[in-house]
Amino acid sequence: MNFNTKIRFDFVGNRNKFFLFSIALTVIGILSLLIFNLNLGVDFKAGTNMDISVGKAVSQQEAKDILTQIGIEGVTPTVGGTGNQRVSARFDEVLAQPKIVEIQNAFKAAYGDQVSAEVNVVSPDMARELGIKTIWAVLIASVGIMIYVMIRFEWRFALAANIAILYDAFVVVALFSIFRLEVDLPFIAAVLTTIGYSINDKIVIFDRIRENLRFGKYKNRDQLSEMVNASLWQTMERNIYTVLAVLVIAVCLFVFGSHSIKLFALAKIIGLTSGAYSSICIASPLWLLLKGKEKPKVAVKSSTSS
Incomplete structure (x- = not known):
């Protein structure tokens, strides 16, 4: 045909x-x-996700070093946003409030009081x-x-x-x-x-x-x-x-x-x-x-x- x-x-x-x-x-x-x-990702398993705005350019290694200084090993943060001023870190466990504050204070000590953080916690349920x-x-x-x-x-x-x-x-x-x-x-x-x-x-x-x-x-x-x-x-x-x-x-x-x-x-x-x-x-x-x-x-x- x-x-x-x-x-x-x-x-x-x-x-x-x-x-x-x-x-x-x-x-x-x-x-x-x-x-x-x-x-x-954190959305489908228990854990904590932190998006930290530091207000200055930051490298991945610098962000990882800050986490290492406060005893957090095995976490590789990602850097992005305008001018690489935003750090995203994902943790496999649900972080207690004191630990979250400690992380924020560590970044504030390095980059000043303009540091702000958005925290997303997902429970196992x-x-x-x-x-x-x-x-x-x-x-x-x-x-x-x-x-x-x-x-x-x-x-x-x-x-x-x-x-x-x-x-x-x-x-x-x-x-x-x-x-x-x-x-x-x-x-x-x-x-x-x-x-x-x-x-x-x-x-x-x-x-x-x-x-x-x-x-x-x-x-x-x-x-x-x-x-x-x-x-x-x-x-x-x-x-x-x-x-x-x-x-x-x-x-x-x-x-x-x-x-x-x-x-x-x-x-x-x-x-x-x-x-x-x-x-x-x-x-x-x-x-x-x-x-x-x-x-x-x-x-x-x-x-x-x-």
């Missing part, structure tokens, strides 16, 4: 390569989570509650998207889309586990927005597949494969422009943003890239596999008695 579309690459024909790559990355991610777990709510948020979002796609399309589209968006979310989690990047509340926001952007790409492609399916007659698997390939290339330009528009913003946030937003931007970059990949290389070929298993409908002829 002629779709008047130039198919530059056969995504459907190479689906097994994409599936193998995705399965391999998933297995590596699962192993990393089982062996190393996630590098949880609060950390556990945040973890449970995060899991529920991802599950509810996934179920809601699946129900929406089933209502708008049909169950094969919904299943293919849900597998792909869960893969996208897992890729972000897996890469953060593999490279030991810190997981905090902005990271969860990035994962949830990744799911939203990912389903948008898939809806656009599925809508074109459904349209081509409605106005064409496909007698065998090869014709269906050609139709899916054509649908991918018919929507390719729109999807690329949509992803690039958001990706440019995420890259700018990562390059020029403060330290507190860099990991959020990095998670967005990973999620957007994975979402674009899974829409083309996983969701659509997966729908074709499910469609291929559909039993052909046999017309029942009514018999008349003589």
Whole structure:
């Protein structure tokens, strides 16, 4: 069949390569989570986070030396903000008020009375509650998207889309586990927005597949494969422009943003890239596999008695 579309690459024909790559990355991610777990930030484990504004330029080593002088070892603070005047230090334990005051006084002794601090303390119960709510948020979002796609399309589209968006979310989690990047509340926001952007790409492609399916007659698997390939290339330009528009913003946030937003931007970059990949290389070929298993409908002829 002629779709008047130039198919530059056969995504459907190479689906097994994409599936193998995705399965391999998933297995590596699962192993990393089982062996190393996630590098949880203060938001998801008991601890204390201090953001100290010193009013002067400070280096990471200077800030670490101040903490060492008052007996705090093993904590590597980060320096950022305008002119490197802000120190962020994360402690794995809940610091008592006298210890917090001692840290503030140590920085005041070094940089003067203009030093101020913002303290965030997370108790074990609060950390556990945040973890449970995060899991529920991802599950509810996934179920809601699946129900929406089933209502708008049909169950094969919904299943293919849900597998792909869960893969996208897992890729972000897996890469953060593999490279030991810190997981905090902005990271969860990035994962949830990744799911939203990912389903948008898939809806656009599925809508074109459904349209081509409605106005064409496909007698065998090869014709269906050609139709899916054509649908991918018919929507390719729109999807690329949509992803690039958001990706440019995420890259700018990562390059020029403060330290507190860099990991959020990095998670967005990973999620957007994975979402674009899974829409083309996983969701659509997966729908074709499910469609291929559909039993052909046999017309029942009514018999008349003589």
